[in-house]
Amino acid sequence: MLALELDKQTVKTFMGQLLRSDIFDAFDVRSVDITTHVRINIDGLQDAEEDKKPTFAAWESVRPLVYENIKASQKPKLVKIVFSYNAQTAQEIHPNAAALFLNLAYENDSVTFTTGTAQREFLFEKSLDTNWDEWVRDFFAKVGLEVADRE
Secondary structure, eight states, rough: OEEEEEEEGHHHHHHHHHSSSSSTTTSSSEEEESSSSSSSEEOEEEOOTTTTTOOEHHHHHHHHHHHHHHHHSSSSSSEEEEEEEEEHHHHHHOTTEEEEEEEEEEEEEEEEEEEEEEEEEOOOOOHHHHHHHHHHHHHHHTTTOOOOEEE
């Protein structure tokens, strides 16, 4: 598991990018929690068609809803988003990946990220975690986000 923190000088800019640009559109959304004067929870689970497994909504489709909720109220006290990569894309990163998670938490004017993985088959070796953590670091570098290991 990786724990990263966004440079504090870029938090405001980043939150604007998160809510108005496509930098996280490759991810699905498992859940969103927003706390202002009320708590709003968005479950990313989409209704499944008959005989199909449930799927999660793409960030691209949830982002406008999140933006409107944050824009319509005072500055949020807390925003938590659980992003995931769908199973097919996860397989490209590691063949044993059932799900890959990137958790975002905004609180007290700081943004932290943590990673997590779910295996298809339990194995003691950690190559899945290593591959995902490297992919996440590369993703942040590619989109120009300065993150550092969280202390």
